[in-house]
Amino acid sequence: MASRLGNWLDERTGWRGDWTAVFLRKIPKVNWAYTLGSATLFALILQFVTGILLTLYYVPDPEQAYASVDYITNELPLGWLIRGLHHWGASAMVLLVILHMVRVIIYGAYKYPREVTWLTGVVLMLVTFAFGFTGYLLPWDQRAFWATVVGTEIGAVVPLIGDWLKELMLGGPEISGLTLTRFFGAHVWVLPSVILLLVGIHIFLVIRHGISAPPKRNN
């Protein structure tokens, strides 16, 4: 029964070929350090799921943002857990991204033929930081507000485009409701789109080239 359904589907989608290519392919023997990339992916999926749940209750408005986060944290059943997972998941993801990158450097895995994979990885790291920075403001509490003040001041120091950059981030000369909607838009729409595209390319390339083998000392 299951195999008949599988055949029926295969005729129409060709999934068996993809399954074989992705899951049944052989890869060199690797150690536990090679799980860091997939662990990062898992953290990303966790962020997507918890993030989507949070947007159901979060209101990106300076008048109501704090109250909505307060509601999620203190009244919504399991709201504290969802927010906690998103909060700590962010830290976990940053940590895993860094560890993953260190592993790639130590094993020289950015070398031929995986240079493009490496480049997408570097950009993915920057996007992850951008997620952290934009998400930090959303609760609209003191810590969020003042960390963003400092963060955008730091941005203003960048030569030539600093002032423009700061104004772009803030939507004006100082933090306002516009800043909040900007950060919300970036955190919930722009950055997720970018990260999905980049992660897609990154994983496609990993499968295409196969995961690098742990190098031997004598080579």
Next chain:
Amino acid sequence: MNKEEQEKYLEEYAEAKKKGVPFFPDVVFKDAVIALVVFIVVVALATFAKASLEEIADPSDSSYTPRPEWYFLFLFQLLKYFPGDLEVVGVFIIPMIALTFLVILPWTDKSTRRHWSGRPVVTSITVFLLAGALFLTWQAFTAPAPPAAAGAPGDETAALYAANCAGCHGSMVAVKPGHDLFAIIEGGTHDGMPAWNSDLSAAEIDALVGFILSPDGHELYVANCAECHELQSLTEADAIELRRALDEGLAYPPHADLGIPEWDQALSASAQAQLLNFLTAPDGQRLWTQECASCHGQSVSYGGDRGQLEDIIRFGGGHLEMPAFEEALDPEDVTRLAMYVTDPPSAPEGAALFGRYCATCHATRVPPADDFEAARAAIALGGAHEDMPVWGEILTDDQIDALVDYVLTAAQLPDLGAAQRLYLQNCSSCHGDQGEGGPNPARTGDIIAPISTAEYLSTRDDATLRAIISQGQPNFGMSPFGDTFGGPLTSEQIDLLVAFMRAWEANPPVELPPEVPGAPSSSEDAATLFANLCSQCHGASGEGGIGTKFGPAWQASKTDQEIFNDINLGHEATAMIAWGEILTSQQIDDLVTFIRALRGEPTDSGPLTYVGVVKPIFDAYCNACHGTSGGWTGTSFREALTSGDNGPTIIPGDPDNSRLVQSLIGTHPDGLVMPPSVKMSPADIQQIIDWVAAGAPER
């Protein structure tokens, strides 16, 4: 890596794959295990270290110490090593170098070697970057809260800074020299900084200026002085006294019996300078107000170069001797003056005397006198009782630089050109050249209050000033000046005048109403009345100006009665007010006769001679000090031309090289401008110049 090596790598990789394992289930299993571990850790953290929510964002509470998420802490910490202008290194350059390293890594490390031990450069750079980031993060975690937020005892300035400045400026602001920081804090800036004068007292702004300009001095204060001294008592203290306390160590009387270190020994010279810079910020305008204005007045004039000014301030001393007033005044007046300077309320009538005899040199300040006897002796006998302090031994180099900068810029206020001419034409005859006011020509016995004080200007907005100028204040004798109300000025000209008055605000030339000689009395003759009242508009010789020219044509067209009526009733809605309410009929009659004699030619005012014109000016401005103390004096024609320590002061026919003229207009190389604290009117100065140019005739 060349083609061959690339192919070799692909071959080896294919080999490794053959010997390898299938992705599913072997690797997927490992991945799932790790994912589960990650999930459990995150759930545990979410459960046991709940995501917190602080107080709602409060943009006005800048005392909050911002702390970014842990993964940005290294950047935050890095910034502390690059303060001020170097910030860009920590914020941009170093992170950009690290990022560039990452981006170009595959192209810089192109060898076939992949094991870390075969790539020492990349490995060590990576370890260095990682270790650096870890170290900085660890530092940030263990370091106390970044900007000065918590106020240690005696650290109220740091708390003030944290509460008001740190939110935008971070832990410290770098200020380029030459900025008037006090004014910036007080008035805000155009690019977003608010004016703090409503939230902070002047003393608090002073303290902040010191804190920002000399952070090390602040630490020295906290470590050494804060235990005993309230900050404000020190920031408001006299600079001379502060220096004494540092210089004299335990010999300084208030410190003598205290078990404290001898500051002259305990603090190095540079530490002392930093401490003084903190307590009395190197802020020129404030230094001027605190240390100089009491003798030199609020308005700053100087015409020499920077080095000479610095020498004058550094070396001090060298003041003119005061004349012995017992020769000039009767003993009762000397007594009155002495009572006035010892205790002003006890002898209010001394104020007029002071204004007449002392204010030229002493400005508005009553020279301090310990007791009546000492004061009386000083006034009666004169002598060098008031020397300029040797500021070089009192102020720090930074403070002197700031003071010199301030004097040089304040003395060359922007040339307001047209606006100033308008003011001198229309306003100065009643309000004074500096807006200091004076006797009200329209109302006998009335004094016009100064319009250039900080208080006057800050309590009237531009619209109010415009309305006053345009509509006049008929109740106080001020006629309308706006053309819409029949006056001579267009609205653009009135705007210029308002701008001119606003220029006083930063550095008000007048603090108190001056002591004015008596208002015009009914006994004054027609010539004086004409000079005081009519000439402002009609010119000194009836040559016209704002008002009609009393030329032959005009003379022919008017009967005496018509002129009388014009003066008596005025012209409605013009600057010509009805003088009949102020002058007696007899005075108006006299004026008519006087005006009849005019021909509207400026040369009528008599020949420009020492006796007729110049001596009265010398008497009013110069001879009080110069008459008795040696050096040049203008008391007689002969002496005016021959006396002087450095040869003739007047070179007839050559005003540019006459020291007298140079001192009056501020072009003499020693920088001194005479008179020292009051301003001679430009007309008087011009008369002296013309007199010298005309060969300095005696009569």
